[in-house]
Amino acid sequence: MAERPIGDRRRIPEATVARLPLYYRALLETGEMGITTVSSERLAELAGVNAAKVRKDLSYLGSYGTRGVGYDAEYLLHQIARELGLSQDWPVVIVGAGNLGQALANYRGFGARGFRVVAVLDADPEKLGVEVAGLAVEAFTDLARIIESRKVTIGIIATPGHAAQEVADALVAAGVGSILNFAPTLITVPPEVSMRKVDLATELQILSFYQLRRALLDQPRAAR
């Protein structure tokens, strides 16, 4: 049951990485219920996936289960946290103190894992100094200084779309390695920077696609 070192092991598929947070959350919840051992079957149910997938996913982390018994919940939790880097502290900046930026700054779910909002920035002078979630909004022009001095690794873009690329460039130039983009715009970053996007409009349009399909199946004559 030795811990494998992180890094030098067979590559973890992207799809698996995306599911690890689900398992992590599920384990946290069972942990609160005093459960000590969990089977792949149970974990699958909690995470809403297939049991074989759970086992295969976890096997990428190492052999942390016991045949005939299952996985030790706490130990597995620890391993997943270690793999995802949740045992570390990740300082985050939010750029754009509008509707969304403020909501994000106030979001409690952040601190739970190691993510900590250390600054909220805005380019609008009117917003400067406004208090958001216990932080005073700072000037976008101070980005580089703030990122360096507070060792920020993750940047969240919550500005209008037309400013997103500019903000992304500034974040990258300042040394941020990961960007989460909420603006509905394509932004490009160098390959060594991770970028993910959350796109509300796209999500809704995907939903309406399938909604339309169903409507057409029910009454094929309604729309053309």
Next chain:
Amino acid sequence: MAERPIGDRRRIPEATVARLPLYYRALLETGEMGITTVSSERLAELAGVNAAKVRKDLSYLGSYGTRGVGYDAEYLLHQIARELGLSQDWPVVIVGAGNLGQALANYRGFGARGFRVVAVLDADPEKLGVEVAGLAVEAFTDLARIIESRKVTIGIIATPGHAAQEVADALVAAGVGSILNFAPTLITVPPEVSMRKVDLATELQILSFYQLRRALLDQPRAAR
């Protein structure tokens, strides 16, 4: 160049459906610049994908391009809109008038396409009547009535996680066919209902995974 009817045609892959909104947005932007014809190469650049993928994606909608020329931007826009159901009006309810719910309600990007927030609901009596984005917050207990009378087809869940399943059940029971869930919880819905989730914590954890990997590559001795 006849329009194919929607519905009875070869199935559109899910991955393609997820990209159609990108093309749509890209076309909207070129449209503003007075461009009339667009090549798959150009569209690919705008959407940040591979040109062959663009052509294959668009070919699922029908043969709307002209060899040697490209695609008529306006016509293509129209076809994608039709396919995604954007030519229709989609009434939306937001359940949960907290930080996130209010930010979403205030989001302008909604109306642009056919999505229209017609109600914001909350279970907390304190929130009742509070004005959010020009709408008075209504009681969660009125959900069924509101959904039926306003022909709501899409529900957005912006409540705490512990209420999410209950809200989802209520939405489904009231006849909503599509759900977008922002709560960090697994919710289950019947197969005939579409459900998508936006999970901030997961996104950050995926980012920190890769961030950690890179940090380890740079200085393998730092963490174990």
Next chain:
DNA sequence: CAGACTTTGTGAGTGCGTGCACAAGGTGGA
């Protein structure tokens, strides 16, 4: 009108992710 040129539409090969099914391995009871 012919031929060069451009760009679409798609066949085919490849790789990744999924899920089945089962051997391997561990537990507990007799």
Next chain:
DNA sequence: TCCACCTTGTGCACGCACTCACAAAGTCTG
């Protein structure tokens, strides 16, 4: 100690999606 039972870990087959590469089909020029 042996055996019945349980659950993991994984080999394997399948399917979806991505990309390349090219024939088909249209435009433009001389």
